[in-house]
Amino acid sequence: MAAGNGEQRLHDSSGDSVLVWVQDFDGYTLSINAGHRAVLGWSLDELSAVPFWELVHPDDQQRLMEDRERLVLRGPGRMPARRVRMLRRDGSHRLIACGMRATPEEERIYLSGEDVTDHQPNVCGERFLVGSWDWDISRDSATWSEGMYEIYGLEPGTGHNLDIALQRIHEDDRAAVTEAIGWALATKESYAASHRIVRPDGAVRWLYSTGRVFVGEDGEPARMRGLTWDVTDRWQSPPDG
Secondary structure (H helix, E strand, O other): OOOOHHHHHHHHOOOOOOEEEEEEOOOOEEEEOHHHHHHHOOOHHHHOOOOHHHHEOHHHHHHHHHHHHHHHHHOOEEEEEEEEEEEOOOOOEEEEEEEEEEEOOOOEEEEEEEEOHHHOHHHHOOOOEEEEEEEEOOOOEEEEOHHHHHHHOOOOOOOEOHHHHHHOEOOOOHHHHHHHHHHHHHHOOOEEEEEEEEOOOOOEEEEEEEEEEEEOOOOOEEEEEEEEEEOHHHOOOOOOO
16 A cells, blocks of 8 residues: 555654654554564564554553554644653563544554664563564465563474464463464454463463454455564463453
8 A cells, every 4th residue: 555645744753763663543553664664573464463552561551552542533643752661572661651633534644653662671571471473374374573482482493384383382371262263264363362372381371362364365365474473471371351
């Protein structure tokens, strides 16, 4: 999709020290600038697979979402910068002073931010274990990031497809995950599942995965991309549902 005039101006006016990104009203990222890539490390393909709030620290999500909802509902306007912790590709967080601007006629939200972590280094000490994945449906082959191998306790470089991935899921959760994947492919809607895996050393870990189906020129599912978090330490007991 070609960039709108507002998007082009925003990117043209931004240097590499400033984070700039553009979202649709559903929260999916449509474009990022070099500063965003440099500070947070995510590729556009990875960011386009999940709503942006999945990459905001859990303790900061609610207030940022409230700001965003007010901005969308009230029409054109800006929200002053708010400091939120945003997830880096390596699982650490950076404190970003982030402002937003909405343009309803384009159904776009433009965000710009500055990394202010060095001014408050103690707020970003926690590291999450997170990885990204990209499943080529027609070839039934999956590409994993380094974080995925760390989550699963595997050596990087191991080949993967859907069956191999399902085999690593706890047997009590396998049917539910298979059903969630099938539903996403059939409806072309987003995918989300919470489940356990059994690592090669026998350890059981709780994961949360979310992603999105991308269709090909024929309108059929071509890829599914998403992110996975190890949430074992945040879940003292199995989640409801």
